[in-house]
Amino acid sequence: MSSSRQGSSLHPRDGKRCLEDKEAPLSIENAVEHNENHRTYHGFNKGKYMLPNDEEEQDRLDFLHHALLHVTGRLTYVPHPTDGRVLDLGCGTGIWAIDFAKKFPDAFVLGVDLSSIQPAEHPVNCNFYAPFDYEFPWQLGEESWDMIRLQMGSGSVANWPSLYRRVIAHLRPGAWFEQIDIDLEPKCENRTLEGSALYSWYHRLKRATNDAARPISLQFGTVVDQLLNAGFTDIEHEQFQLPLNRWHPDTGLQHIGHWYGRAFFDAIEPLSLAPFYRILEWPLDEIQRLVTDAKSEMLDPSIHSFQMLHIYKARKKPKQ
Template sequence: MTGMIDRFTTASDVYEWGFQTATPASHKFSTSAQTIQVRVNPRSDAGHSRYYSHSVAASDRTRSRQPSSAMDLYTLIDRDPIDKDPRRNARFTSNGSVATQASHASNASQISRSSPIIISDRKIPEKYPNHQENGRMYHGYRRGIYPLPCDEEEQDRLDIFHKLILDLGCGTGIWSIEVANKFPDSFVVGVDLAPIQPTNTPKNCDFYAPFDFESPWTMGEDSWDIIHMQMGCGSVASWPSLYRRVFQHLKPGGWFEQVEIDFRPRVEDKDGEPGRAMANWYSTLKHATEATMRPLAHSSNETIRNLQEAGFTEIDHQIVGLPMNPWHPDSHEQKVARWYNLAISESVQPMCLAPFSRVLSWTREQIDRIAFDVKQEAFDKRIKTYNLLHIYQARKPVEE
C-alpha cells in the first residue's frame, strides 16, 4: 500500500480474469440524455464483442475514468486520499464507548463480534477535553494511552492509511477477506442477513450478521470511503432508497461499486435463440420475483438513472460477457466459460426453489425437472448462450 488504496480487485476469479488482454479501441457517440464512452475489443471484428464500457456524464463535474487495459475491468480508484471534510464526528464504538479520531484506526480492528456495529455521531464528553502538548492536540479520554496526536494534521495522515470499506450482502465474506488481506492498512466491514461468514478473519476485517441493509443503518453518515455490493438483484425492494442510503453514508469523494449478473439468456448467433428450457426458466423466475417485489431482472439504464438521481457522479459502467459453456474459439474465454458453467449449473435450482414454490406453488419435482433441463442446455455447445456481467462504479461528489 502506497499511501492510499489505489485499486481493488474482486476475489472472484471470473471478474479477476476479465475477458480480454488487449487494450480496447475507443469510440464515442452521444444521445440526448447522456454521453457514452464505448470501448470495443479490437479482436471482435467478427461480431464477437464480449466487453464494452461507458461513462455517464451525470453533471458538469463528471469525468470519465478509463482502466489502463481491459484486464483492469474491476478496479476502484481513490483519487482523494486526504479528506478535508470538517465533519469528523462519526466514530466506531464498542459497547457504547466513543473512540477518538486518533484512536479510531487502532480501535477499529478491536470491535467485538458479539456486539453490533455502532458508529456514533456523538462528540467526546466535555469532562475529557483534548489537550495541547508539544504544539499538537492529544486526546483527553483515557489520556496518555494512545501516543499519537488527534488534531486535523493527524486526521489527514490517518485518512491516507486507514480506509473504511463496507461490503453489503457479503455472503461468505470472500471479497471482504481478500480486500482486507490485500490492503492491511484498511478496515473492511461485511454485513449480511445470514451469519455464514468465517470467524478466523484478518485483524482488519469484521462481519456483522444478521444485518438487513434495507433497514435503517446505525453506521454513521459520511463515514465510508468505499461501499461495495454484488449480486443484489432479487433481494432489494427499492433500489432508489438503497442508493440514497449508500450515498448518505459515503464520505465526500467516496466510491460505490456494484456488480450484477443479468441472467436473461442471450445467444451469440444473430439468428439463434436460447434453449427453450433456459428461456422458460428465466421468464418464470422473472415473473415470480417481481411478484415478491424484489425482482431479479436487471436494467442497466434504470440502474444508471437511479444512481444519478441519488446524487452520484463519475458513473462508470462496464459489461462483460459470460459464456455458459466453452463454445467460443478463444482459449481464455473457454477457461472463463468452464468456471461460469460450474457456477450457473450450481445456481439454477437454488435460485428458483423458493420463488417457484412460494409464489407459483410448484412442487419440488417440477422445480428439479426444469433445473435439470436448463443444466442440459447449459452444457450444449451448439447453443451459444451467454449472460452479461455489469460493473458499476459511482462517486459521491467532493464538497466544494
C-alpha cells in the same frame, strides 16, 4: 462464525462506533434458520432473500467469487485509499472482505449480511455484522466510508433508489460506490432461445421474483439514471460477456466460459427452489425437471449462450 454485537466498536484502529445501541430493531442475534426442500434458509426477516445459506450454497458463493476474478482480474473497480474504511453490503461468506483485508492490511473492512455465515477467523482489520438488513436504515456512520460495494444484489432489493440514497449518505465526499451484478437472462449468438428450457426457466424466475417484489431482472438500463438521481457523479458502466460453456472461439472467453459456466450451473437450482416453490407453487419434482433441462442446454456447446456482467462505478461529489 462471528458477528459483531449491537453497539460494539467496529473500527479497532480509531475506536469509532459504526453501530449504535438504538439499531437493535434492525438486527437480531441468533435468528432461527429454517429448512425447505432439503435446503436451509436464513431466519432473520424470513423469506426476504430467496437463496439458501447452507454449506452447499456457501461453497457456491465462494466459487462465484473466484470465477468473477477470472473474468475481470480485479478485486475492486474503483479508486480507494489503501488505509480506508470499506463497507461490503450483502457480504455472503465474507470471502471478498477477507481477500480485500489481506491485500490492504492498513484498511478496515466491514461486511454485513442477512445470514451469519462468515468465518470466526478473519484478519484483524476485517469484521462482520450479521444478521443485518441493508434495506432498513443504517447506523453505520454517515459520511464515514471510503468505499461501499454491493455484489449480486438483484433479487434482494425492493427499492433501488432508496438504497442508492442510503449508500451516498454514508460515503465520505469524493468516495466511491461499486455495484457488480449479472443479468441472468440467457442470450444466444447463433439461434433464438425462445421455446427452450433456458428461456422458460429464466422467464418463470423473472415472473416469480417480480411477484415477490424483489425482481431478479434488474433494470440495467435505468441504473445510471437512478445513481444520478441519488446525487452520484463520475458514473461509469462496464460490461463483460459471460459464455455459459466453452463454445466461444476466443481462448480468453473459453476460459471465462469454463469458470463462469460452472458457477451458473451450480446456481440454477438454488435460484429456482424458493421462487418456484413459494411463489409459483410448483411441486419439487417439477422444479427439478426444468432445472435439469436448463442445465443440459447450458452445457451444450452448439448453443452459443451467454449472460452479461455489469459493473457500475459512481462517486460522491467531493466538497468544494
